[in-house]
Amino acid sequence: MSSFRHESLKRQLKKELQESEWLHQFKQLSQGLSQIKAEIPLTQLCQLRWVNESQTLIIHCPNPEVREGLRQQTAKIEQLDIVAKRFILKNPQFPDIIIQKITNNK
Numbered sequence: 001m002s003s004f005r006h007e008s009l010k011r012q013l014k015k016e017l018q019e020s021e022w023l024h025q026f027k028q029l030s031q032g033l034s035q036i037k038a039e040i041p042l043t044q045l046c047q048l049r050w051v052n053e054s055q056t057l058i059i060h061c062p063n064p065e066v067r068e069g070l071r072q073q074t075a076k077i078e079q080l081d082i083v084a085k086r087f088i089l090k091n092p093q094f095p096d097i098i099i100q101k102i103t104n105n106k
Helices: 002-018 021-039 041-045 064-071 074-078
Strands: 047-051 056-060 086-091 094-100
Touching: 021 041, 021 047, 041 064, 064 074, 064 086, 064 094, 074 094
Parallel strands: 056 086
Antiparallel strands: 047 056, 086 094
């Protein structure tokens, strides 16, 4: 009986985890990071940091050349279909570039 109760509790916890909002958001973010790295290869050279409160992806560019390359792709970045509402390109030598996400009202 103890074994049955243990398995029942285990199934319940697993179900709750699979249905959790946190896990759903984590999976979306993971897919979004994979997508941005695949569609905009320069981001693979950068450190990416997610700010959950503002749904912002901060992209720390390692040098001015990478920053400039990404700046030239802002139209492509803003159209990415990922959970971020905005992107910030950072490099200590230059002011931040803020890219607002284009929202599609379907």
